[in-house]
Amino acid sequence: MVRIQFQSIHIDNLAQSSSVNKGTNRIVGRRHSSKTNQGLGAISGERNVVIGGKHVADDGDLFDYKPFIRKS
Template identity: 75%
Template sequence: MVRIQFQSIHIDGIAETSSVNRGTNRIIGRRHSEKLNQGLGEISGEHNVVLGGKHTVQDGDTFDVKPSTRKS
């Protein structure tokens, strides 16, 4: 048995599939899929001005997210 103990815990926010559980937990029948694309770049040089930037993320995935099938 693994025991993890915290003196205190701070939760900034709970969203989507987040959960806070205490004690003995058994979560059955829950599924969630999500994909998030992020872009990171840089502008270098001197005296740069960016107005109304347009951004593109090249996503080479042929398959993004499997459709969720949830039983009620």
């Protein structure tokens, strides 16, 4: 068994299927899969005006999501 001990912990945000558990935990039968594409860019130069900008994420993945189907 692995034991991890913290002196203190600070949590800024819980999102999607995240959780914080204390004590002895056994989580069975829970699955979550998610994918997020983010982009970071810059506009440089002088006197730039952006109105109704369009953003494109070039996602080169061949496979994004495989749903988990539980067989009864």
